[in-house]
Amino acid sequence: MSQLALDLLAVAPPTLDNFVAGSNGECLACLRALAEGGRAQRLVYLWGLPGSGRSHLLRALAGKGGRLLGPLSPLGDFAFSDDCPLYLADDAHRLDERRQKALFHLINQVRAAPSAALVASGDAPPLGLPLRDDLRTRLGWGLVFELHLLSDEEKAAALRTVAAERGVTVSADVVPWLLTHTSRDIRVLAELFHALDRHALARKRPITLPLLRDWLQTDEGRGFGRRPASGQD
Template sequence: MRQLLLDIRPIAAPSLNNFVAGANRELLARLRSTAAGEPGPSIYLWGETGSGRTHLLRALAAEASARGLYLDADQVNNTAADTLIAALQATRAGVWLFDDIRLLEPLAQGALFRAINLAAARGITVVAAADDAPRDLPLREDLRTRIGQMLAFRIQPLQDEERLELLQAHAAARGMKVDVDVFDYLMRHGRRDIRSLLGILDLLDEHSLTRQRPVTLPLLREIMQTRLL
């Protein structure tokens, strides 16, 4: 059995600086203001899976003044409403972030509704995210109305040159040496969403390490063919 090599290459944590903005510069500027503690409205982000919603929320959680509080749908679903509200009342975080809110169960939707009202009373910014436009969210009506009152941004997909920039930055963060033809093949033959592209790039790095082979186009083809089987 092939022995796995320990990969000690540092991976860049999500930040607002390593998010490739593309057509989302206005959104990024707003999030920078929020991270700096400037007053402003609560925000709703939406876009297709792999558009960078979670990256932005985790980056904001790390960079916000007094650190933001990041909660995904599973965390909210698995926390009793009163317990969640008590935790929010106790936290010193100045930004509350809720990811994948379309996946919230009925009781959790009620908890989020209460959290948004509590945040408004305390002058705290809420940033919520999902893959649907506000009006299409499968949530209870009062919560959907609250979300619709937020400043909404649709995360615009990257153009090909921006996707290449992101892939190159991700490879550099992993310490990978990748020729342009490898990136070109990945973008032409891989899935279009960023999550899948980065996933293949990570897998390519892993196979390169464990097999002690350089990152080459033949290795990429081999990996992509295996994934299709």
């Protein structure tokens, strides 16, 4: 297979463009504005179930020049800097006491700097987080968005769109079968689809249900069993 074909089949890194918004369009529009330098909203908090897309969105913003922070980030990364316009605190619910304190001070500094903004994420609304009280309060000061999981219909539409954009022929029964018999996590489904596409391309065959079933019995295909998440985290 040519390198070009391999590049085309690579699973794309998280971006705002490849986030499947579903009913989360208002949140996505807000984050796009932040990525483009808008500062109408400078403190945003995202929460939702695993797979809802929290980490996808923060990594996408990191690709636009934001500084990604998390439970394993060095404490020094939480320091405010005049040359950093956007801070991204992922998995706030997992921060230890020292990082909670550092994020608290960072939020205060961001609020005092008109050109800076901060987006944080967690698995619960701000007041439901297992964090120090003053940090929970700070996280709720700005816009708070609950990220909703995609419906099966939205996942199916997303996969069909990917197939159409790539010029891939997919039998009508493949996508419904995938949603019933494999993972319902859209990110895992995307990875599965790319791997299956690579398998079909190597054999110069369209993606059909028999091809899919045969591939799932291979060493590569067996790695794509059902997983508990059902979104795009």
